[in-house]
Amino acid sequence: MFYMTTDDGVKSPEIMRQIRSLIGSGRIRVLKHAASRMALRCYTLPEIEQVLIGGFHEFERDEYDQNHSVWTHAIRGSTRDGRETRVVVAIVDELLVVTVVGPLK
Amino acid sequence: MKARYNKVVKNFIYGGLGFPVIFRSVEVKEVMGELVPNINHRKLQDEAFLALLSANFKFSGAHLSFVRNYMGLKQEDLGLRLGLSGHSMVSKWEKKRADATGMSSAVEAGVRILMYEYLNKSQIPTETVILVLSGDLDEPKGPVPIAA
Numbered sequence: 001m002f003y004m005t006t007d008d009g010v011k012s013p014e015i016m017r018q019i020r021s022l023i024g025s026g027r028i029r030v031l032k033h034a035a036s037r038m039a040l041r042c043y044t045l046p047e048i049e050q051v052l053i054g055g056f057h058e059f060e061r062d063e064y065d066q067n068h069s070v071w072t073h074a075i076r077g078s079t080r081d082g083r084e085t086r087v088v089v090a091i092v093d094e095l096l097v098v099t100v101v102g103p104l105k
Numbered sequence: 106m107k108a109r110y111n112k113v114v115k116n117f118i119y120g121g122l123g124f125p126v127i128f129r130s131v132e133v134k135e136v137m138g139e140l141v142p143n144i145n146h147r148k149l150q151d152e153a154f155l156a157l158l159s160a161n162f163k164f165s166g167a168h169l170s171f172v173r174n175y176m177g178l179k180q181e182d183l184g185l186r187l188g189l190s191g192h193s194m195v196s197k198w199e200k201k202r203a204d205a206t207g208m209s210s211a212v213e214a215g216v217r218i219l220m221y222e223y224l225n226k227s228q229i230p231t232e233t234v235i236l237v238l239s240g241d242l243d244e245p246k247g248p249v250p251i252a253a
Contacts (some may be wrong), residue, residue: 029121031136038121039120042167043123044171045122047174065137070137
């Protein structure tokens with residue numbers, strides 16, 4: 001499926017709908033690399049969920065992970081305290097947090 | 106790519122909340138080449154919040170950040186609720202990451218009272234508050250135990 005977006009980041013509807021649904025039902029998992037990034041950059045899971053729920057899909061940063069044969073999606077948003085953050089996720093039955101980048105300027 | 110279901114693992118340490126928690130026994134499954142706990146993360150956050158509420162150790166920066174965000178508060182909101190002038194002290198405490206926040210015992214007791222209020226508990230267990238106020242808490246060390 002192909003999604004259009006604008007410069008100010010219109011949300012990609014289907015991916016974002018899936019992400020919100022998975023978070024709402026608690027079907028989110030954090031992979032080891034993401035957990036270490038979170039600890040290093042002072043993020044906790046409620047903040048990551050906040051970014052994913054309120055953020056937008058940066059579809060131009062999506063990548064195909066050949067090792068695991070899955071697409072990873074970049075979601076950009078803000079924490080409650082205004083830290084601009086990018087969260088990279090994959091959807092494999094559940095929402096997998098692959099890495100966390102931030103705070104972005 | 107499908108997740109593969111695996112087995113029950115004892116003493117599994119998981120860092121997905123932003124700080125380590127330890128499961129005494131949990132079902133794990135393999136996804137993208139690594140084992141993750143096969144549990145509902147909404148329930149996990151609820152359990153971690155409750156575990157921190159009655160913990161007999163001081164909060165680390167990551168614990169405080171988790172508790173605040175779980176309650177849906179900005180740093181400034183928490184600061185004001187604790188009688189501080191703004192967000193700066195809360196930000197300083199949270200930047201301690203895995204180390205103790207360095208907040209006073211009275212303030213830490215205040216945080217735990219806010220946690221009880223958030224949970225709409227009608228009665229605050231005074232022994233917890235007394236323990237915190239007495240400053241007789243251990244330093245944060247090791248993962249937070251989760252019964253699930």
